Every structure is written in C-alpha cells, then in structure tokens.
Amino acid sequence: MADMASDRTADGTAGRAAAGKSAGPSGPATDEEGRAAARRRDLAVRAAVAQGLVGGAESGEPLVCLLDTAGIRASARALTGAFASALAPGTPVLHAFAVKAAPLVPVLRLLADEGIGCEVASPGELALARAAGVAPADTVLDSPAKTPAELREALALGIAVNVDNRQELERVDALVSAGPSRSPVGVRVNPQTGAGTIDALSTATATSKFGVPLRDPGARAWLVEAYLDRPWLTRLHAHSGSQGVPLALIAQGVRELHALAEEINAAAGRRQVDTLDIGGGLPVNFASDAATPTYAQYVAALREAVPALFDGGYGLVTEFGRSLLAKHGLILARVEYAKATGGRRIAVTHAGVQLATRTVYAPASWPLRILPYDPNGSPLTGPPLPQDIAGPACFAGDLLATARELPELSAGDLIGVPDTGAYFFTAHYGYNSLPRPAIHGFTVTAAGEVRFALARPAQSPASIVAEAGGDLRDALR
Numbered sequence: 001m002a003d004m005a006s007d008r009t010a011d012g013t014a015g016r017a018a019a020g021k022s023a024g025p026s027g028p029a030t031d032e033e034g035r036a037a038a039r040r041r042d043l044a045v046r047a048a049v050a051q052g053l054v055g056g057a058e059s060g061e062p063l064v065c066l067l068d069t070a071g072i073r074a075s076a077r078a079l080t081g082a083f084a085s086a087l088a089p090g091t092p093v094l095h096a097f098a099v100k101a102a103p104l105v106p107v108l109r110l111l112a113d114e115g116i117g118c119e120v121a122s123p124g125e126l127a128l129a130r131a132a133g134v135a136p137a138d139t140v141l142d143s144p145a146k147t148p149a150e151l152r153e154a155l156a157l158g159i160a161v162n163v164d165n166r167q168e169l170e171r172v173d174a175l176v177s178a179g180p181s182r183s184p185v186g187v188r189v190n191p192q193t194g195a196g197t198i199d200a201l202s203t204a205t206a207t208s209k210f211g212v213p214l215r216d217p218g219a220r221a222w223l224v225e226a227y228l229d230r231p232w233l234t235r236l237h238a239h240s241g242s243q244g245v246p247l248a249l250i251a252q253g254v255r256e257l258h259a260l261a262e263e264i265n266a267a268a269g270r271r272q273v274d275t276l277d278i279g280g281g282l283p284v285n286f287a288s289d290a291a292t293p294t295y296a297q298y299v300a301a302l303r304e305a306v307p308a309l310f311d312g313g314y315g316l317v318t319e320f321g322r323s324l325l326a327k328h329g330l331i332l333a334r335v336e337y338a339k340a341t342g343g344r345r346i347a348v349t350h351a352g353v354q355l356a357t358r359t360v361y362a363p364a365s366w367p368l369r370i371l372p373y374d375p376n377g378s379p380l381t382g383p384p385l386p387q388d389i390a391g392p393a394c395f396a397g398d399l400l401a402t403a404r405e406l407p408e409l410s411a412g413d414l415i416g417v418p419d420t421g422a423y424f425f426t427a428h429y430g431y432n433s434l435p436r437p438a439i440h441g442f443t444v445t446a447a448g449e450v451r452f453a454l455a456r457p458a459q460s461p462a463s464i465v466a467e468a469g470g471d472l473r474d475a476l477r
C-alpha cells in the first residue's frame with residue numbers, strides 16, 4: 001500500500017549513527033531520489049516479510065538480499081545520459097559494467113537492456129557476460145593475470161583486451177602474429193597520480209600492481225615505441241578511481257591518459273589510438289540515501305581536467321561497477337538473539353562476514369548503515385541505545401557495527417543493511433559454510449504493490465556439500 005511509505009523511513013534513526021565520511025555535495029534532485037529510493041526500500045521490506053521471503057523464527061528465512069531494479073535502471077540512465085550530453089554527437093562510447101561488482105546474470109542482462117556492456121576480469125566473469133547475452137563487441141577484458149588461454153579466447157571472440165604489462169604484450173604479439181583478430185587491443189597504464197583514502201583499493205599509486213607505470217624511468221618512451229611498433233594497438237586504458245578517491249584525482253589520471261594518447265598519435269603521424277578506456281571508480285556514498293557523487297559531477301570534473309576528452313577525437317569506454325549497483329542492494333536479516341554481555345548490548349543477526357567481508361575486516365574503511373525494522377518489516381522506533389550488530393560467524397570480530405545508536409533490537413526484529421548491491425552480498429565469503437542467500441529483484445507499482453523476481457536462488461545445504469567434495473568422500477582414504 002502506498003500509504004506505508006511515510007516520510008519517516010527506517011533510515012531516520014540509523015542515518016544519524018552512520019560512521020561514514022561526508023557524503024559530498026548533493027543537490028535537491030539527488031536528495032529527492034534518495035528519499036524515493038528509501039520509500040521503495042521500506043515497502044519492499046514490508047512486502048518481503050508479508051510474502052515470506054524473510055522473517056519468523058520458527059520456519060521463516062533468516063536472511064534475504066534485495067535489489068531495487070528501478071534504482072539500477074535509473075543509475076544506468078544517469079550514467080549514459082551524463083556522458084551523452086557532454087560528448088560530441090556521434091562519438092562512439094561503450095559503458096561496460098565491471099562484472100566483479102555484481103556478478104549476477106539477470107543484473108548483467110538488465111544492464112544490457114539499458115545499453116551497457118561488461119568489463120570482465122576472469123574466465124568466470126566472461127562466462128557470466130556471455131550467459132547474459134552480452135556481445136563480444138560490448139565486452140572488455142582486464143585482469144592483471146591473464147593466461148595465454150584467456151588471451152587466445154578473448155582474441156578469438158573479438159573481445160577488447162587491455163594488456164596489463166610488457167610480458168603480456170609479448171604474449172599478445174605471438175597471438176596476433178599467428179592470425180588476425182577483431183579485438184581492439186590497448187595497454188593499461190598506471191598514471192601514478194596518487195592514492196585515495198583506502199590503500200587496498202588505490203590503483204594509481206607509484207607502486208600499484210596494475211598496468212605500465214607511466215612515470216617510471218623509461219616507461220613512457222617504451223610505451224610510445226611499443227605503439228609505433230604495433231599498428232594494431234589502438235586503445236589506451238587507465239583505471240585511476242575507486243572508493244575513497246576524490247573526483248579531481250580520478251580526472252587527473254584520465255588527463256594523463258589523454259596526454260599519452262596525443263603523444264603516441266603525434267609520434268605515429270596519425271590517429272593510431274582511437275579509443276580511451278577511462279575505467280570506472282566513481283565512489284559511493286555509504287552515509288545516506290543520496291546517490292553522490294553523481295555521474296554528472298564526475299563528467300563535470302573530467303570536462304574541467306581534460307576538456308578535449310569530449311570533443312569526439314577519441315571513442316570512450318567506461319567501466320563503472322560500484323556506482324551502478326551499490327545503492328540498490330539491501331541485506332535483510334533476522335535478529336536471532338539480543339543479549340547483553342559485560343554491559344555490551346549485542347544483536348546477533350544472520351548478516352555478517354559472509355556478506356560484508358570488507359566491513360568486518362576493515363570497518364573504518366567500509367562503514368555500513370544499519371536500518372532497524374520490527375518483525376512485520378515496519379521501521380522500528382524507540383529511544384536509541386548503543387548496540388553491536390553481530391553476524392553469525394564463529395569469530396569474535398564478525399561485527400557489522402559497534403556501539404551503533406539504534407532503537408533497542410529484540411529477537412525476531414530485522415536489520416536492513418543498505419548500499420550493499422556492489423561487492424557485498426554478491427561477493428560471498430564462504431566462512432563457516434554459511435550459504436549464499438537468495439537475491440530477489442523488486443519493483444514497486446504506482447499503487448505501491450511490490451513485485452519480487454528471484455535473481456539468484458539461495459545455496460542449499462546439498463550444494464554446499466557438493467562444492468565441498470561431497471562426491472569425493474573417499475578420495476583421500
């Protein structure tokens with residue numbers, strides 16, 4: 001029912017308590033979109049309980065994950081729209097979704113319907129893109145550890161390849177001289193423009209493991225020569241952004257990429273490099289529902305740093321992951337027990353390290369909001385009390401939040417963990433053989449009715465056994 005969507009959402013209390021950094025600039029439009037997304041989310045929580053996707057201690061499911069498909073579509077359109085409105089008319093552009101952010105075939109298909117391809121970084125991700133029906137021409141292969149077999153397959157299929165390093169280029173040399181390929185090929189460079197706030201995700205430091213380091217002695221000259229020697233190298237790639245990297249620093253990496261392309265083309269005396277792959281890396285706001293920074297803000301930062309990027313001289317490829325999916329995912333978990341130990345209040349839930357691995361192991365870098373709901377899925381009210389939100393895994397540090405000010409949680413209540421649509425519940429960690437939960441997409445009709453569609457079934461105990469060598473019981477006897 002539409003009137004369930006009151007102005008106060010479950011975020012009303014939890015948003016204040018989020019330990020995240022500032023969300024950055026958000027205008028009235030992003031704020032209103034965020035409120036609309038929060039209303040859809042609360043309707044979906046109520047409906048998930050009513051429709052038995054999660055709930056009741058006796059027989060109900062303890063855990064489910066939800067994806068707001070209208071939100072994903074809106075993000076896809078914001079991405080394509082932001083670049084389309086800035087680029088010279090007719091400029092070729094491919095937005096390739098970084099599959100690692102949400103490796104789910106129905107998600108890849110939904111994005112493909114919005115005109116978005118796939119960036120893949122493993123044979124598994126390539127298989128997912130192909131299963132979703134994404135064309136080779138809309139697929140890009142990255143990865144710092146491509147095997148000869150992977151390279152051979154990509155070139156045979158006509159998938160774009162970003163070569164990571166000199167040794168890999170020699171492998172590609174051999175394959176190219178063995179037979180022609182339709183694959184556009186480029187080299188990934190590390191512009192070495194600097195780190196963001198999260199070391200483990202910073203790809204453009206002086207010592208990052210990815211790409212050819214542009215500022216290392218001799219590297220730039222080697223790269224220019226490498227292109228002149230290989231007329232089939234027509235692209236250049238950099239991925240300088242990620243969570244914790246400011247837009248201006250990402251844009252600086254793209255400026256370095258553009259300058260290198262100009263240098264190569266000047267040396268070649270023709271437009272040998274015709275396409276720039278600028279990677280992904282737009283950060284996500286984990287502190288509120290505002291989807292900031294926006295693609296439009298990123299495009300504005302790029303226009304400021306490298307205006308020529310948009311003049312049509314180069315085709316563009318982008319590889320966004322997190323920014324397309326994160327805001328649209330919700331973990332919904334039952335509070336199994338609520339207890340007090342040594343003066344510490346602990347809500348033991350079914351959402352922990354298996355779904356939010358980064359948060360559990362690096363809580364300062366990956367703070368998540370916790371949204372409290374009652375057993376019916378209505379936002380929980382009450383005076384805030386500091387509570388730890390624990391997961392189900394058997395180690396003490398399996399915590400999604402500590403001393404979080406929330407209405408007092410009781411057994412049977414639910415917690416929602418928003419912003420988990422990328423790199424969280426789709427990047428399952430198999431600790432304690434905890435099963436991968438079901439993922440349902442949802443849409444909300446104009447009348448407020450919520451419709452769910454299964455996007456990934458829950459992992460059964462039988463499949464856990466099978467994946468753990470169940471058919472090989474006697475193999476080591």
Ligand SMILES: Cc1ncc(COP(=O)(O)O)c(C=O)c1O
Pocket residue numbers: 098101119142239241242243279280281282319320321322323
């Ligand atoms: C080469 C490359 N492209 C794209 C991405 C996606 O980044 P994000 O999800 O931050 O947009 C990554 C992330 O690791 C990457 O390594």
